[in-house]
Amino acid sequence: xxxxxxxLALLAAAAFGAAxxxxxxxxxxxxxxxxxxxxxxxxxGNVYMLVGSGGNITVQAGSDGVLLVDTEYAxxxxxxxxxxxxxxxxxxxxxxxxxxxxxxxxxxERLRKAGSTIAGGNVAGDLGAExxxxxxxxxxxxxxxxxxxxxxxxxxxxxxxxxxxxxxGNEKKLWFNNEGIEIIHIANAHTDGDxxxxxxxxxxxxxxxxxxxxxxxxxxxxxxxxxxxxxxxxNHIIDLIVPVYGQEGxxxxxPGHGRLCDLGDVLNYREMVTIIxxxxxxxxxxxxxxxxVKAAKPTFDYDPLYGSSTFWTTDRFVxxxxxxxxxxxxxx
Amino acid sequence: MExxxxxxxxxxxxxxxAGALLSxxxxxxxxxxxxxxxxxxxDFPDRLAGPELGDFAGLPINAADRLRGETWDASLxxxxxxxxxxxPSDYASAFADIRIWEEFDRNSxxxxxIHLHHFAWATERTIWMDGRxxxxxxxxxxxxxxxxxxxxxxxxxxxxxxxxEGWFRRNGLARSDKAVVTEHFIRHDNGLTWVTEVDDPAYxxxxxxxxxxxxxxxxxxxxxxxxxxxEEIIRPRGVIPHHxxxxxxxxxxxxxxxxxxxxxxxxxxxxxxxxxxxxLKGAGVQPK
Numbered sequence: 001x002x003x004x005x006x007x008l009a010l011l012a013a014a015a016f017g018a019a020x021x022x023x024x025x026x027x028x029x030x031x032x033x034x035x036x037x038x039x040x041x042x043x044x045g046n047v048y049m050l051v052g053s054g055g056n057i058t059v060q061a062g063s064d065g066v067l068l069v070d071t072e073y074a075x076x077x078x079x080x081x082x083x084x085x086x087x088x089x090x091x092x093x094x095x096x097x098x099x100x101x102x103x104x105x106x107x108x109e110r111l112r113k114a115g116s117t118i119a120g121g122n123v124a125g126d127l128g129a130e131x132x133x134x135x136x137x138x139x140x141x142x143x144x145x146x147x148x149x150x151x152x153x154x155x156x157x158x159x160x161x162x163x164x165x166x167x168x169g170n171e172k173k174l175w176f177n178n179e180g181i182e183i184i185h186i187a188n189a190h191t192d193g194d195x196x197x198x199x200x201x202x203x204x205x206x207x208x209x210x211x212x213x214x215x216x217x218x219x220x221x222x223x224x225x226x227x228x229x230x231x232x233x234x235n236h237i238i239d240l241i242v243p244v245y246g247q248e249g250x251x252x253x254x255p256g257h258g259r260l261c262d263l264g265d266v267l268n269y270r271e272m273v274t275i276i277x278x279x280x281x282x283x284x285x286x287x288x289x290x291x292x293v294k295a296a297k298p299t300f301d302y303d304p305l306y307g308s309s310t311f312w313t314t315d316r317f318v319x320x321x322x323x324x325x326x327x328x329x330x331x332x
Numbered sequence: 333m334e335x336x337x338x339x340x341x342x343x344x345x346x347x348x349x350a351g352a353l354l355s356x357x358x359x360x361x362x363x364x365x366x367x368x369x370x371x372x373x374x375d376f377p378d379r380l381a382g383p384e385l386g387d388f389a390g391l392p393i394n395a396a397d398r399l400r401g402e403t404w405d406a407s408l409x410x411x412x413x414x415x416x417x418x419x420p421s422d423y424a425s426a427f428a429d430i431r432i433w434e435e436f437d438r439n440s441x442x443x444x445x446i447h448l449h450h451f452a453w454a455t456e457r458t459i460w461m462d463g464r465x466x467x468x469x470x471x472x473x474x475x476x477x478x479x480x481x482x483x484x485x486x487x488x489x490x491x492x493x494x495x496x497e498g499w500f501r502r503n504g505l506a507r508s509d510k511a512v513v514t515e516h517f518i519r520h521d522n523g524l525t526w527v528t529e530v531d532d533p534a535y536x537x538x539x540x541x542x543x544x545x546x547x548x549x550x551x552x553x554x555x556x557x558x559x560x561x562x563e564e565i566i567r568p569r570g571v572i573p574h575h576x577x578x579x580x581x582x583x584x585x586x587x588x589x590x591x592x593x594x595x596x597x598x599x600x601x602x603x604x605x606x607x608x609x610x611x612l613k614g615a616g617v618q619p620k
């Protein structure tokens with residue numbers, strides 16, 4: 001059963017990977033980063049946001065070391081490490097992957113090698129120095145399934161990039177740099193292996209691609225993503241946020257792509273996604289085909305904000321919503 | 333007296349004293365500090381009672397924003413997380429009193445910032461006057477935005493970006509987070525005109541210009557504005573009130589009540605201009 005799950009996961013990953021290689025559908029991993037700068041924006045508390053060319057990276061730094069959420073592209077690793085060293089000279093200990101897509105995990109191997117795992121006592125004695133080599137990579141088990149492959153088969157990512165510490169339930173907790181960190185799994189949203197990371201003392205949530213400000217929600221249907229899971233993820237993020245006043249301040253949110261946010265931004269996005277979901281759902285109930293739904297332009301009023309004709313096009317978003325709603329998925 | 337005038341030190345002191353008495357406008361051309369009372373005689377129904385549903389007339393909105401307005405449901409603001417949503421800085425001038433105060437560097441007496449407190453939701457914004465750059469795009473956007481100001485003669489001109497999504501009118505017409513707002517604060521003795529120009533590449537066909545008037549209040553006080561969310565309507569988790577396109581039966585009420593043709597009520601840049609009236613002759617519906 002587990003083998004079957006892995007094979008299915010690999011097939012799905014291969015399908016999404018193939019989509020990424022096709023220029024008309026999605027960009028592959030960029031090859032040239034000469035003109036890319038990695039910018040650092042302090043969020044609050046121990047947490048910073050790094051902005052480069054892939055997904056945003058979240059950095060938590062303190063006396064225990066450095067923790068990253070996602071790693072962008074391998075080609076940016078030196079610039080990312082330089083940016084981290086400006087924040088802290090402590091060793092990189094943990095990498096958390098919010099999902100498996102290359103724009104968030106392609107830098108795993110390079111950055112992991114630059115870090116080290118906390119090890120000592122019997123562990124270091126029995127396993128030698130290797131026990132502490134490289135930072136740990138934490139992710140939901142489905143991320144590992146989609147990046148790895150059974151022996152003899154081609155994996156979607158090199159072994160050195162795979163998660164080293166996976167979890168299967170709804171949550172994994174970690175105490176690091178004197179604050180509690182919740183890694184919360186959201187099922188079948190952007191993919192089937194999504195996690196959001198909540199830094200409880202700094203009061204910052206790193207969402208991965210469960211929330212972005214730059215496009216419509218990217219729903220990787222082949223990898224288990226669904227529109228209702230995505231909305232549930234947004235509602236979960238909203239549940240965690242406590243604003244200072246009105247809809248602003250308090251808990252800050254680092255999206256997978258785009259600017260630093262707070263409650264108001266997530267509410268606006270949740271409002272948009274829910275309204276479009278409801279419109280497409282209504283059209284499906286009326287028996288409209290996908291082409292008819294596209295022609296009806298259910299996203300028309302939000303296209304100036306999130307519409308795109310490249311990579312994650314508006315049509316692809318509508319297709320993903322239509323497919324996951326018409327595949328028998330119940331409205332949550 | 334002649335002795336004093338001849339004495340170098342005394343001459344210097346007199347010059348300093350004269351300079352102080354003259355209050356030369358070296359750094360802040362006009363003093364805007366104080367409490368200013370909003371004058372509601374312009375666009376009164378729109379500003380205090382609130383606009384009617386489906387009244388988009390005179391606003392240069394595009395088709396996308398019109399659909400935002402047509403599908404908007406006022407029940408949205410009964411959601412707890414929406415109840416204390418503050419007015420964005422470009423809409424705040426529509427009503428209620430404000431307090432303005434200046435912040436100076438203690439040593440150089442250089443103007444650093446002008447602050448503005450608004451009665452509604454007790455919002456406060458800072459207009460930076462020290463020439464600092466605007467933050468990068470990936471920085472936080474807020475309801476107040478990031479503002480920098482400069483004096484153009486006696487007019488304070490302010491540029492604001494990094495705004496969260498807001499609204500042009502409180503009946504569902506959204507203003508996007510891509511908007512840039514230019515404001516002019518013009519003082520005429522005890523009067524203040526606050527001109528707002530919104531450039532929104534997402535939702536406007538042309539810039540939206542509005543002006544609001546205030547009167548200086550010698551003894552003005554601004555009350556606190558606490559806001560606490562409550563559950564007004566019990567709903568399933570995640571429900572967002574809205575109308576599906578083409579199903580909002582309330583949209584026509586405004587047109588029928590006032591005899592406004594649909595084309596005019598639905599707004600757009602053309603409805604801003606006086607010559608549009610000529611095109612409307614005979615096109616109206618009879619008010620009920």
